[in-house]
Amino acid sequence: MKPTRRSLTHFLHLLRALVREPSVVGMEDAFFRVLRRELEEFPVTVTRYQGLLVAQGDDPESNYLSAHVDRHGLVCTGPREFQYAAFIAGNRGELNGDSISEQFMTIIAGRFRGQRVQAHAPYAGTYLGQGTINESYICPRRKNLIFDIDGLDFLQPGTPISFVDRLKENDGQISAQLDNVISVAMLIEMIRLGFRGTAFFSAGEECGRSYRYVAEWFQRFDLKTRRLIVLDTSPFPTTNDLSVQNVVLRNRDSVADFDPSITNELKLACDQTKISYRFKDEYVVEMNKSREKQSSIGRTELGRLIEASGGEITGTTLQLPTSSYHTQTETANLSSVHAVLCLLRVITGVA
Incomplete structure (x- = not known):
């Protein structure tokens, strides 16, 4: 077709x-x-x-x-701490290893280096700022993707961060x-x-x-x-x-x-x-x-x-x-x- x-x-x-x-x-x-x-x-x-x-x-x-x-994105969970939004603590009950997302987490962990991201107010969607991912890795204790980001140090916990996308x-x-x-x-x-x-x-x-x-x-x-x-x-x-x-x-x-x-x-x-x-x-x-x-x-x-x-x-x-x-x-x-x-x-x- x-x-x-x-x-x-x-x-x-x-x-x-x-x-x-x-x-x-x-x-x-x-x-x-x-x-x-x-x-x-x-x-x-x-x-x-x-x-x-x-x-x-x-x-x-x-x-x-x-x-x-x-869509997948990140959330600020502490000072200069950013985690993969889908797998934060509130969703632990859903993680039993048989979802496609969980299986892909190990594959995609290193793909985000250099990716631009932007932060928004949680409900209004107001643009708050932009940063760049330096590195992403899986924390073996929290079993989640953790991101090191430049430019978003000022964010408060609970702030959503989306990937700049076109x-x-x-x-x-x-x-x-x-x-x-x-x-x-x-x-x-x-x-x-x-x-x-x-x-x-x-x-x-x-x-x-x-x-x-x-x-x-x-x-x-x-x-x-x-x-x-x-x-x-x-x-x-x-x-x-x-x-x-x-x-x-x-x-x-x-x-x-x-x-x-x-x-x-x-x-x-x-x-x-x-x-x-x-x-x-x-x-x-x-x-x-x-x-x-x-x-x-x-x-x-x-x-x-x-x-x-x-x-x-x-x-x-x-x-x-x-x-x-x-x-x-x-x-x-x-x-x-x-x-x-x-x-x-x-x-x-x-x-």
Whole structure:
């Protein structure tokens, strides 16, 4: 699939703007206000809840789509002390070794040297200053990434620090810290195109909390569904791996089995539109056959949600293949972006 540059112009303009906005995990309030301003341009009802922004069209129970708003960043935890925000002490209960983020922590520890970062007021998002990462390392006692930063000595504990990020486009690929902002942009693009269902924008996914906010919304209104589609990125080792498939599907994660009917519906839509796909859980199982160190198939928001609701809220995931996961050079093919949007339009009936 080769998208025309014109077909993605509006999407890329939106994504470029959103990438510049900070949304450090656990401190997403300022980004929620940015999203509200974007969404109120369209004929949808926008409601804010704790950890959640919900946009509903005129047929809200027809389809449910979900994206996460948080991105990785740092938080000041003491004098000249900065830690990886997703793994600070408040989230220790989520760290049991089988998440993709934890497994990638050791890999990405040395990638941040020389990276520019900027600090913001926790709720208002007001710019406070900029610095440069000298070094990052894993503290064996705290089991977290610790950062040495020049230029931000004045910060108080609790201040979020985001990576200075800009969207780059080159030779049919885009790169930035795409996870999770690209999923947010795709959901807004679907609303612009006429999506009539319910769209969730949830906080705290990188620290394993977002599913609680979505679960509580369904429970608040005594609703159930088997048609929740969660958008996300899916990491692969190299950019060469990105061309093997346009999109990534899943039968399950390490927590729960996904709904087979909506998963198969997506698979059939791929076949009909000639979009190539790969099942990530099957891929990981196959790769583990030749690996000495086994990889997890990962925990997802959806798996946690299915487990927490006893299967009353279920669905499947639709993931964008990327490389250089959780860095400012995370890369995706524009053809894959186009494919995800195409599938979403087919599955939700957006003309």
